Amino acid sequence: MFSTVDTRRESTPLSASTQAEAEATTAQGSPTPEISPTVQSDRPVIPGITAADITLNLEKKGFDCDLWLGQVNPQWTCTLQLPGDAGEARVVVHGYSPTRILYIDATVMAWHMSIVDAATPILGYVATLPYEGAEPEKARDWVKQAIAAGGEHTMVIGAVRFRVYGTDFARTLEIEPEEGVPSP
DSSP: OOOOOOOOTTOEEOOHHHHHHHHHHHHTTOOOTTSOHHHHHHSOOOTTOOHHHHHHHHHHTTOEEEEEEOSSSEEEEEEEEOGGGOEEEEEEEEEEETTEEEEEEEEEEESSSOHHHHHHHHHHHHTTOOOTTOOHHHHHHHHHHHHHHOSOEEEEETTEEEEEEEOSSEEEEEEEEOTTSOOO
16 A cells, blocks of 8 residues: 655544544534635535445445545545556545535556556446435446546536546546535
């Protein structure tokens, strides 16, 4: 596994016990001074998904996940070193709290193998993470096709927008609420 480096100055990595305490505090809706609860409530979230849904599923696939408390909102970062030092995968989950997820960014970088071969299974799996209105097989199949096609592609399933883009050495999947669709 490789270590992640967080360049934000006020972020602090937490131990498992401190992380659980921080998640409990964040889940109680304690806003940070920079953003008021009203502003936080107005931005849509991915319906029916939690940080635990994401991190536990990724950990089952060998990812190492950490919680960072930044200046505004918590962020979960999950990383995976590809076999043979062929590349790395990183999934970053941004939320107001463990139960209100704003968006997910998943990126696979490949140095010693085809980006299509490296990104397809990982980003395909990330696309199947559970949320309200999810169609996992449809999302996975679409992501696989978008990765193979190259360029930038967008698709909406339920109240969630998927976007795939990248280069010859990296592919990114963004998952976020579709604008105009109300959040719970």
